[in-house]
Amino acid sequence: MLVVMHTNASQEQIHLVCDAIQKMGLSPHPIPGAQRVAIGITGNKEMVDTNRLTGMAGVLNIIHVTQPYKLTNREMKVDDTIVSIGKAKFGGNNLTVIAGPCAVESEDQYVSIATEVKRYGAMMLRGGAFKPRTSPYSFQGLGEKGLQIMAKARAETGLPIVSEAVDTDTFDVVEEYVDMVQIGARNMQNYSLLRRAGRSKKPVLLKRGMSSTIKEFLLAAEYIMSEGNYQIVLCERGIRTFSDYTRFTLDISSIPELKKLTHLPVIADPSHASGKREMVIPLSRAAIAAGADGLIVEVHTHPEQALSDGAQSLTIPMFERMMEEITAITRTIREHNGKMERGGSQARAQAVCR
């Protein structure tokens, strides 16, 4: 349920409404938007009796949300959420690319890749320190040592870093080093991990599970938000289908669908979706053209030597090319939208989906 406040409602009025909600045994979640504040209500199992709220000062109206996801719902917050991590901004009118190798292997390897991807426009660095591997006998990552290497690359390049926390045990150490914590596809319904991420002060990169519906994906984000962390970037990374020539099937339609249903930023991971280097550039162009707010891609200076997923890593020249092409496509779409609409991220969101 959502209490929509007047444009000119005072902070005190908002405060009083939140108080009233708490007295009803429910949790208020004030969500500031560009023009007004809305207050999400969670904790209710049944229809809430809203008589007490309807008449309060500053209340414009009350919306009963039927979807099971509430805080993630664009109906509750029309404006795009912008997740800012240093200069990297996800959502709104930003095009933001995260790049780096699948796994952190050594300081030399990682810093040299970081320097290169920064040169061609990456705004953030990725890298696996704790790796979730299908087989117990595969390389499992360097652990904290890997995070330390990433922190050095941050110091050298000035770019923020993101790495995956694979469990609640190692969440603390990952959180300590990184600027954004990734929850991987295999953990999308690991609810303890989602709740732990919800109690973090760091933004979260949440990847869609490989057999997750859109509703389940938003409910996973809802787990994080319901604990108080609203800084979430969603990532489409391919779903499991009968189709067998790519590792997963990039669900391109999920991008405009998510942009319509939620205010959270949405990026795509064409590297894991396809598992094939040659596919990454066309899929990157497609994801951006479909309305994605950015990408996360694997890049390696020497893909043939990578310890993990080398076959899907872009070379540096391919990354350069990709950046040029998606920048040009974004400019094209924006110019065109500019002609037709008077700015604002809301308008853009509609433009993407109309």
Add this chain to the structure above:
Amino acid sequence: MLVVMHTNASQEQIHLVCDAIQKMGLSPHPIPGAQRVAIGITGNKEMVDTNRLTGMAGVLNIIHVTQPYKLTNREMKVDDTIVSIGKAKFGGNNLTVIAGPCAVESEDQYVSIATEVKRYGAMMLRGGAFKPRTSPYSFQGLGEKGLQIMAKARAETGLPIVSEAVDTDTFDVVEEYVDMVQIGARNMQNYSLLRRAGRSKKPVLLKRGMSSTIKEFLLAAEYIMSEGNYQIVLCERGIRTFSDYTRFTLDISSIPELKKLTHLPVIADPSHASGKREMVIPLSRAAIAAGADGLIVEVHTHPEQALSDGAQSLTIPMFERMMEEITAITRTIREHNGKMERGGSQARAQAVCR
């Protein structure tokens, strides 16, 4: 198997090689390319003894193709096939859009839609006269009357027309009226229909079956080509997955994959893939950005009155907007490719997939 001829092999040399192949009880398929002719061989169940061919004048070398599809294989013909239907050209550097209503309903309706879509850049008209419907109790189309209406629209607009042949019984009448015959997704493995299409002089628009692998899709095209009709446009139209918020899941990766594996042009159908009007523009942009040679989309002047699939039809203003955006994206990609490569469709095909 493929016999690659010298660049300067004479017509007579080519003729003699074909003769020799026929004497071996096999079928030769000369495939002219930009620089040379290659001769596909079909009809062999086992390895062909190629000694007789190797030494013949004009023969450069012989390639044993391992994939079960042969004539559709880009290894056998590196250059893009360009399917030309009047001014509408599919493949190469062309961006070609087919538009129109799902079903032909009346002359007024159809001609007015045709006029509008032409105004905004459609190069070809679509329309269902014989409709394959899941339920026997749904509207099944106007039949030949529908084709006559389409022919009138062609006369008025000058645009060629495409309509679906749902069976061998009605193939003749469809073929008589249209400029390109469509084989629908449900019929992708209707081998009699494919063979009939292979004996047609008209180009064929072949839609991917909803649970068809890439290999099965190319083998369906192979059925058509093996009967002698090489004018085929492939169409990705969504596959069946667990994902439930769109009717089908547009398999965007199939576009670069098909462009790599086959020389045939590839277009996308975002209307049937999504079943939702609001999705059609972003998916159209994505398909073009992924390297598609064009689109087939449903457009209606009054979607709310459509007898069939109104919910997925674009309005005229949306179609106008879509055309502008995909044209801009195509120009962007091409300019960019122009900077990096010395032209030719082969280079473009590589560019798309690199």
Add this chain to the structure above:
Amino acid sequence: MLVVMHTNASQEQIHLVCDAIQKMGLSPHPIPGAQRVAIGITGNKEMVDTNRLTGMAGVLNIIHVTQPYKLTNREMKVDDTIVSIGKAKFGGNNLTVIAGPCAVESEDQYVSIATEVKRYGAMMLRGGAFKPRTSPYSFQGLGEKGLQIMAKARAETGLPIVSEAVDTDTFDVVEEYVDMVQIGARNMQNYSLLRRAGRSKKPVLLKRGMSSTIKEFLLAAEYIMSEGNYQIVLCERGIRTFSDYTRFTLDISSIPELKKLTHLPVIADPSHASGKREMVIPLSRAAIAAGADGLIVEVHTHPEQALSDGAQSLTIPMFERMMEEITAITRTIREHNGKMERGGSQARAQAVCR
């Protein structure tokens, strides 16, 4: 819509109701059951005004069917349809197995397999004469010659035969020779072929499409029934999923679901579902235990020499074993049901699904 007649309604009363329905521009389909006749109505696009029918003599009540499938719906006909082909009976309390090689290869091969499968309890013979093959270069079957061989095997063994009609062109010749015409999975939405089958006097074995929902499967049967042929046996033969260790995934739940939704008999094809000989016996047991009315299995005296699908064919000793096991399971379930219920196929249908 369904007009349910009184138990003791006379033939004339039924006739008069049918007349009235026809005068309303609709088609009546009298469906005789064990206790009463119901009259299905098709042809209506909107709600039918039933005032004229309600008051007619012999009419008990009128049911508005909401599902798009009508004639196949168990709500319209509670009793199992029993499809009888000589001594082979599908539905009711019968367990009926169809067996034979994938493709008819020669008279010797076919007759010897037929003799063997009869010895161990097969009630009907299968065999491919016209084969739908994914590749145009694969063995396409012996055609009419194959049907002639099957007819000889029928003469020798006394068992009826079933073979696939792959298109409307060859339907006549298949229909002429066989006792039941098969519509294959790839043709489940080939509506012209379904309509042709609907005009046949021969029973139809309809296989589920590999990506067909239950609703689409019943609507395909509805196409056949709406033309007047009510003798249909449904066959679950595996669906396409991400799972990659069998060719298709046998959708075992479809069996009790279909038994609940429709009065038509339901059998399973474990050979095509799995593509692996070693799977056929356990899947056969499972299908029967789930409530299937029978099986269609591939058997070969020399599977290693089969021209088509040898890897999934049972040997004769395996077939013997399978027959013993499924017979024992059927006896077990029946005895058990016998203890709990007072007979009748309706009770059995409920038992299967409760």
Add this chain to the structure above:
Amino acid sequence: MLVVMHTNASQEQIHLVCDAIQKMGLSPHPIPGAQRVAIGITGNKEMVDTNRLTGMAGVLNIIHVTQPYKLTNREMKVDDTIVSIGKAKFGGNNLTVIAGPCAVESEDQYVSIATEVKRYGAMMLRGGAFKPRTSPYSFQGLGEKGLQIMAKARAETGLPIVSEAVDTDTFDVVEEYVDMVQIGARNMQNYSLLRRAGRSKKPVLLKRGMSSTIKEFLLAAEYIMSEGNYQIVLCERGIRTFSDYTRFTLDISSIPELKKLTHLPVIADPSHASGKREMVIPLSRAAIAAGADGLIVEVHTHPEQALSDGAQSLTIPMFERMMEEITAITRTIREHNGKMERGGSQARAQAVCR
């Protein structure tokens, strides 16, 4: 890699081989079988130089295992693993059913259900104390209080209990109370949880992930075994497909496939696979007929009042009926196998899969 010891190899010889393996920097896993011991070797990234082992006393031969799963592989241990929990035995010739409500709600509810299911043959009790729920706003279980209630039911009935550990944080408390720890489908690739389960002394019930391949499933079990816990029961619980009339699609073929590939016991969960009470009996019969070693089913004395998943819970009379039917089917299959084969679980495993 697997070192197969002579039938009459002494404990000391086995010990010396294990020592030698450890000196090579690898981990030995002695696996006692009915006739002989085999020693699995893990920890190797490359081919192991086996010269040192080949000549040692008591060594019969050395098998290089190519599959990525090793300890779970039936090639490494031909005999069925039998997981014994009190009188409940999984594997071998046992048919073992786990039953109980989805969630533990109250002592009265739980004990009364436990008493009833014991009466009709359940060998073990299930119940959710910590519940993984898709929405953060759904009932999450009673936690430790729920486990205490289950322990009381164990004291009253004498039946062992199984409950799910949803994360490493609550693993300890679950492990303390239960006799077998369940890892749920959503956690099948939660590697920290798998490793924790691998360090437990309690047996583990591992459910297949909803989009997991057979190989990934066995690798998840491999994670547990590689930490030293060999007491694992695998559970097929339905996969995600396009099919939409059941919650998941029970992959019945996975049962014979798993019985062939691994020595671990395999059971099925028809309640979660279908989500529909009416489906549970036919699917239970099918799973047992396909070769499953047992079932886990949801039963409730008052399903309409259940806080969680009531729609899929069997009533007590339905449970009674199910037990009778699967017992009869098991007897039937066993009698039949008895006629043809000279006992032993190996023979049975072959029988199931042949």
